[in-house]
Amino acid sequence: xxxxxxxxxxxxxxxxxxxxxxxxxxxxxxxxxxxxxxxxxxxxxxxxxxxxxxxxxxxxxxxxxxxxxxxxxxxxxxxxxxxxxxxxxxxxxxxxxxxxxxxxxxxxxxxxxxxxxxxxxxxxxxxxxxxxxxxxxxxxxxxxxxxxxxxxxxxxxxxxxxxxxxxxxxxxxxxxxxxxxxxxxxxxxxxxxxxxxxxxxxxxxxxxxxxxxxxxxxxxxxxxxxxxxxxxxxxxxxxxxxxxxxxxxxxxxxxxxxxxxxxxxxxxxxxxxxxxxxxxxxxxxxxxxxxxxxxxxxxxxxxxxxxxxxxxxxxxxxxxxxxxxxxxxxxxxxxxxxxxxxxxxxxxxxxxxxxxxxxxxxxxxxxxxxxxxxxxx
Amino acid sequence: xxxxxxxxxxxxxxxxxxxxxxxxxxxxxxxxxxxxxxxxxxxxxxxxxxxxxxxxxxxxxxxxxxxxxxxxxxxxxxxxxxxxxxxxxxxxxxxxxxxxxxxxxxxxxxxxxxxxxxxxxxxxxxxxxxxxxxxxxxxxxxxxxxxxxxxxxxxxxxxxxxxxxxxxxxxxxxxxxxxxxxxxxxxxxxxxxxxxxxxxxxxxxxxxxxxxxxxxxxxxxxxxxxxxxx
Numbered sequence: 001x002x003x004x005x006x007x008x009x010x011x012x013x014x015x016x017x018x019x020x021x022x023x024x025x026x027x028x029x030x031x032x033x034x035x036x037x038x039x040x041x042x043x044x045x046x047x048x049x050x051x052x053x054x055x056x057x058x059x060x061x062x063x064x065x066x067x068x069x070x071x072x073x074x075x076x077x078x079x080x081x082x083x084x085x086x087x088x089x090x091x092x093x094x095x096x097x098x099x100x101x102x103x104x105x106x107x108x109x110x111x112x113x114x115x116x117x118x119x120x121x122x123x124x125x126x127x128x129x130x131x132x133x134x135x136x137x138x139x140x141x142x143x144x145x146x147x148x149x150x151x152x153x154x155x156x157x158x159x160x161x162x163x164x165x166x167x168x169x170x171x172x173x174x175x176x177x178x179x180x181x182x183x184x185x186x187x188x189x190x191x192x193x194x195x196x197x198x199x200x201x202x203x204x205x206x207x208x209x210x211x212x213x214x215x216x217x218x219x220x221x222x223x224x225x226x227x228x229x230x231x232x233x234x235x236x237x238x239x240x241x242x243x244x245x246x247x248x249x250x251x252x253x254x255x256x257x258x259x260x261x262x263x264x265x266x267x268x269x270x271x272x273x274x275x276x277x278x279x280x281x282x283x284x285x286x287x288x289x290x291x292x293x294x295x296x297x298x299x300x301x302x303x304x305x306x307x308x309x310x311x312x313x314x315x316x317x318x319x320x321x322x323x324x325x326x327x328x329x330x331x332x333x334x335x336x337x338x339x340x341x342x343x344x345x346x347x348x349x350x351x352x353x354x355x356x357x358x359x360x361x362x363x364x365x366x367x368x369x370x371x372x373x374x375x376x377x
Numbered sequence: 378x379x380x381x382x383x384x385x386x387x388x389x390x391x392x393x394x395x396x397x398x399x400x401x402x403x404x405x406x407x408x409x410x411x412x413x414x415x416x417x418x419x420x421x422x423x424x425x426x427x428x429x430x431x432x433x434x435x436x437x438x439x440x441x442x443x444x445x446x447x448x449x450x451x452x453x454x455x456x457x458x459x460x461x462x463x464x465x466x467x468x469x470x471x472x473x474x475x476x477x478x479x480x481x482x483x484x485x486x487x488x489x490x491x492x493x494x495x496x497x498x499x500x501x502x503x504x505x506x507x508x509x510x511x512x513x514x515x516x517x518x519x520x521x522x523x524x525x526x527x528x529x530x531x532x533x534x535x536x537x538x539x540x541x542x543x544x545x546x547x548x549x550x551x552x553x554x555x556x557x558x559x560x561x562x563x564x565x566x567x568x569x570x571x572x573x574x575x576x577x578x579x580x581x582x583x584x585x586x587x588x589x590x591x592x593x594x595x596x597x598x599x600x601x602x603x604x605x606x607x
Contacts, residue, residue, distance in 0.1 A: 002509035002521060004501040005488040013483045283479045286442055288468020288496040288544070290461060371443045374479065 011300040014273065022305070025269040029309025030316055032255070032262030033350045037317020039251035041338045042324055047244045052171040054199075054234035057117040060215055062237040063090075063198040063222060063229050072194045073229065080226050081198055086218040089201040091115045094185045094194075097243075098156060100178070106142050107177040108156065110185025116201055121174065126150030126165030131181045137165035139175035154178075157188045172325075200231070259353060262309065266357035270302050274361040281365050282373025291366035298362035299355060306354020310347045317346070387453040390415035391548065391580050392439050396448035399434050399603075408434040409445070410603035418547070421574050421581045423594035431603040432584045433552050439582065440473060440550045441466045468496040472541030474570075476553035478533040480525040486536045487512060487521040493543040511539035515569065531562030538569060548580040549573065555590060567593060 015022050054062070063081060065071035081090045094110035111117055113131045121137075127150075129135035136156070138148055143166045148154060152163045161180060169175050186192050200222070205214035215233050222231040238244065274281070281294055318338055325336035392415070399409040408431045416422050416439070426432045437443040438450055441463040450457045457466055467473075472493075480489045490508035499507075512521045515535040525533055534554060541549055551570065555563035567590060574581040585591050599606040 002487045002505045002512075003485060004505040005484065005491040005495070006501055007495055010484075010488075010492065010495065017483045279479070280481055283481065284492070284496075285464070286467065286473050286479070287493040287540070288464055288466075288471075290464040290496070293496065369443070371437050374442075374475070 007297070008300065011297055011304060014277070014297075015301050015304060018269075018273070021269055021272070025265045025305055026309045026312065028265030029262035029306060029350060029353060030312040032259040032353070033310045033313025033346055034316035034320060035258035035313075036255040036349065037314050037338065037342065037346050038320035038324065039255050040248075041317065041321050041342055042330075043244070043247035043251035044339070044342065045321075045337060046247050047239055049171045049173045050241065050244055051235060051238035053169075053173050054238060056170050056174075057120045057199070058201050059117070059199040059234050060202045061200040061219060061222065061231050061233060063200060063226070063231050064196070064237075065229065071196050072191065073196070073198070075193050075195050077226050077229070078198060081200065081222055084218070084221045084225050086202050086214070086221055087200055088203040089116050091117060091199045091201075092182060092195040092197075093117075093199055094182060094189060094191060094196045096185075096189060096196075098178070100142075100146065100154070100156065104142075104145055107173060108185065109177055109179045110182040110189075110195075111179055112182045115199075117199065118179070121167040121169050124166045124168055126163070129164055129179070129181055132183055133181065134159060134161045134184055135164045136161040136178050136180045137167055138163055138179075139177045140166055140168050141172065141175040142177065145176075156180075159184075159188050259349065263353045263357045266302055266305050266309075266354055267361070269305065270298060270358045270361035271364075273301070274298060274365045277365075278368060278373050278376040281368055282370050282376065285368070285370035286374060294366040295362040298365050299358045302358025302362070303351055303354040306350045306352070306357070307347075309354075310350025313350060314343055314346055389454050390451075391418040391420075391453055392416040392582075393451040393454075394435065394439065394448070395451065397435065397438055397445045397450070398447035399431070399438065399443070400446045407603055409438070411448070412600070412603070412605055414598050414605060416548075416580060416582055418580055419574075419578045420596065421571070421594050422583070422596050422598060423591040424582060424584045424598045424600065425586060425591045426600035426606070428586065430600045432600045434603075435598075435600060436550050436552055436582065436584045440471045440548070442473070464496075468493075468544055470547050472544070472546040472549045474534070474537050474541050474549065474551040474554045476556035478525070478530075478537045478557070480533055480536055480540075482525055485522050485524055486517060486528065486532075486539075489525070489536055490540045490543050493540050497544055507543065508539070511542055512536065515539050529562075530558055531565060534558060534562070534566050535569065538566070538573070542573070546579070548582070551581070551583045553584055553586070555585070555587065563587075563590070 065073055075092050078090055078092050081087055091112060096108055097105055098108045099105045113129060118128055124140055129137055136154060148163045150163055150165060154161050154163055186194065202218050205211050219231040223229060284294060321338060322336045324330045394412050394414040397409045397412040400407050412435055424432045424435060438445050441457050444459060452466065452470065457463060481492060484492065487508045490511055491504040494504040509521060512518065515538060517532060517535055520528060520532055528536065554570065555566055558566060570581060571593065573579060583590065583594065591597060
């Protein structure tokens with residue numbers, strides 16, 4: 001039986017004739033898609049962790065200044081927020097990203113010892129901290145990284161804190177974090193009397209009013225009671241807080257550059273390929289291949305590069321994400337999970353990149369004059 | 378062997394050139410200067426003339442590879458169209474054979490023959506079986522899985538002939554088919570082409586400047602300086 005030549009097989013042979021170039025092109029698109037999967041996946045997981053952080057603790061609203069990264073509110077506003085009828089609990093808090101050792105940085109929260117947010121943590125060892133004492137509790141991931149147990153000392157920004165408890169919080173943002181008394185956090189941050197946010201837990205919504213409508217009404221009431229602050233629902237805060245926005249921007253920006261390089265790689269490969277195969281395209285046209293079939297052939301080759309590069313990129317990106325989740329420097333803010341939707345999105349971007357990059361070379365190939373192409377040396 | 382399945386009831390010339398003019402470089406170069414010619418169905422014609430006379434250009438026009446600047450080509454009495462119509466004409470009615478063989482280097486002999494059939498979306502099995510049968514007919518049964526670089530010049534031209542026959546065309550157009558071959562292979566290729574023309578009743582037009590090959594054709598179309606001579 002003679003070997004069969006299919007359209008796809010023909011495209012494959014065309015790609016494989018220049019193996020090194022094809023492999024390098026695949027490397028480019030693999031890196032682009034890998035960066036997209038890892039970085040955008042990382043930033044989305046980061047957002048989800050924030051959302052879980054709020055929902056696990058039961059926080060309905062976060063009250064902040066306009067810029068969450070650099071917000072600084074007077075702690076004295078607490079009383080005015082508490083006075084709003086819909087508010088059941090209002091907890092002042094500070095959070096910051098702090099270098100604990102040259103290799104490990106972590107989110108550090110300053111909470112009051114009676115904060116309702118401490119109730120959502122599961123204590124694996126030791127006890128809670130007490131206000132006014134240099135005590136901290138550590139998330140279990142961070143405690144493992146630092147090899148700390150209750151009774152050990154942990155220096156933070158020049159102050160020696162005693163580790164009094166180890167907890168499990170259910171999100172990487174908590175499990176990789178340090179929690180200390182608010183007043184201690186204010187002292188080491190030179191923020192006496194200041195907080196970065198108030199976390200608000202609302203009273204149960206009145207029957208007949210939806211949760212969303214109730215939260216919206218409460219936001220307006222808080223903003224009316226305390227002019228100059230923003231009261232945002234927890235979900236919005238998770239999506240729009242400065243760290244998450246920064247993570248999204250960096251992830252999309254870096255991925256876009258990497259993808260652009262990948263797309264240019266495919267476009268260059270296909271343009272070179274069409275240029276080198278000018279006479280062969282002339283032969284195909286002489287054999288009766290339609291312009292559309294030549295376009296289909298070249299687009300098939302470009303799309304195959306995008307598809308294979310996309311699949312390899314997904315594998316590489318997933319691996320990168322798992323690495324980020326395992327590294328001490330990023331374990332506190334990264335999750336190794338990738339949503340199926342993100343994978344589908346990545347693959348579609350890879351395929352679209354191939355089609356986009358192959359479009360002009362394909363058009364050029366289809367519009368070659370058969371006679372001139374056959375004469376091409 | 379059957380005669381071309383694409384015979385029609387039309388009794389006139391299968392190909393007709395009417396006042397073909399082909400110019401290049403904004404009219405500064407005139408390759409054809411008003412050529413009128415007819416080729417009958419089943420006829421074997423040699424198109425002869427010195428280098429640069431326009432004989433290959435005429436062959437390209439007749440085969441729909443190129444379009445005239447003025448005038449028209451008729452196939453069975455109907456003018457050749459343009460674009461997709463020309464593609465269809467080339468894929469279904471014409472088989473080209475070139476001096477330089479023009480095989481695709483990355484494909485085996487049997488795959489080179491199948492490439493022509495990909496234009497017509499025939500089934501994979503049909504393509505493979507027909508390609509194998511044609512190569513066997515060309516005496517290349519043992520060489521069908523070789524790449525062009527592994528074949529001799531004569532074998533490559535036989536693969537090209539098999540490819541030209543792949544879609545069972547009514548017309549074979551050969552442009553200096555023996556130009557790159559030694560005398561033994563030239564004679565073999567001409568024997569094959571004549572055999573195909575006679576046994577299948579195909580129309581065969583050969584562009585050549587070799588006298589002995591031209592002499593084998595019952596009729597000649599002589600071109601000089603872009604015009605029909607005599």
